[in-house]
Amino acid sequence: MRSLKEYFILWLKGIGMGASDVVPGVSGGTIAFITGIYEELINSIKSLDAEALKLVLKFRIKDFWAKINGYFLLAVFSGILISIFSLAHLIEYLLKNKPVYIWSFFFGLIVASVIYILKDIKKWNFSIAVSLVVGIILAYWITTITPTETSTELWFVFLSGAIAICAMILPGISGSFILVLLGKYQYILSAVTEFKISVIAVFAAGAVVGIISFSNLLSWLLKKFRFQTIALLAGFMGGSLNKIWPWKETLKSFTDRHGELQPLIQRNILPPDTGLTGDFYPAILLALAGLLIIFFISKLAGASKD
DSSP: OOOHHHHHHHHHHHHHHHHHHHSTTOOHHHHHHHTTOHHHHHHHHHTOSHHHHHHHHTTOHHHHHHHTTHHHHHHHHHHHHHHHHHHHHHHHHHHHHOHHHHHHHHHHHHHHHHHHHHTTOOSOOHHHHHHHHHHHHHHHHHHHSOOOOOOOSHHHHHHHHHHHHHHHTSTTSOHHHHHHHTTOHHHHHHHHHTTOHHHHHHHHHHHHHHHHHHHHHHHHHHHHSHHHHHHHHHHHHHHTHHHHOSOEEEEEEEEOTTSOEEEEEEEEOOOSOOSTTSSHHHHHHHHHHHHHHHHHHHHHHHHHHO
């Protein structure tokens, strides 16, 4: 049984995951990985199976709670939900008004995360190296797909939740970015900020189905092919840097259902302004802040294991 302080730290980690999940291009799974709770999170979600359902139906709530590692899930997911609902407005504002700053911070964070995660692989072989390359190529390809507008019917909202949550627990593959590709990012973000209960409930139901199904696969991979899976996840994160690069040029835009102009096709460019009055130096400082935060978190996680 963890102490109250330990559960508070888990809650803070959940807040970090939620803040990352709101940004299209950054995964909450990345935060879970670097804070040392990734495998426990996957295995806890996996335990929500038929046996757990039988315990509920027999009203053996205490046994059910113990089986699913309930206090752990409660601490992490309450942090995620609080973060998403409290930071949605702020993230939406920053993405619209200061995109270079927020992308720079997360770029530094992801670079440091890749380095940190790869340190877990003590001995390399051909299959591990191939897994890393495959992860990079796959994530890079996903970031180049052109987003589109899609149906707002509830069945598609459910499907979007199931697909996005799978990406959300993969380090480097952002569930928010998958929602962008599915044409549902702004729609779901607006539903959260405007408290559209029906849309949120259907999306959440899809997410529950998706995350339970996908966690079983991830748990099996981590048990059978641990280092190959870690390399694949690190590759996902490295490949996603294409999406997170702060400076972009919009080649093609589209008008969404709200009449707002949104970027459709973008390409990465060099910083257009390196002067003292431009975004370059603040962006560099924010990227360094992202690097230092990962360094601090890794030290903290290492200290907590001692």
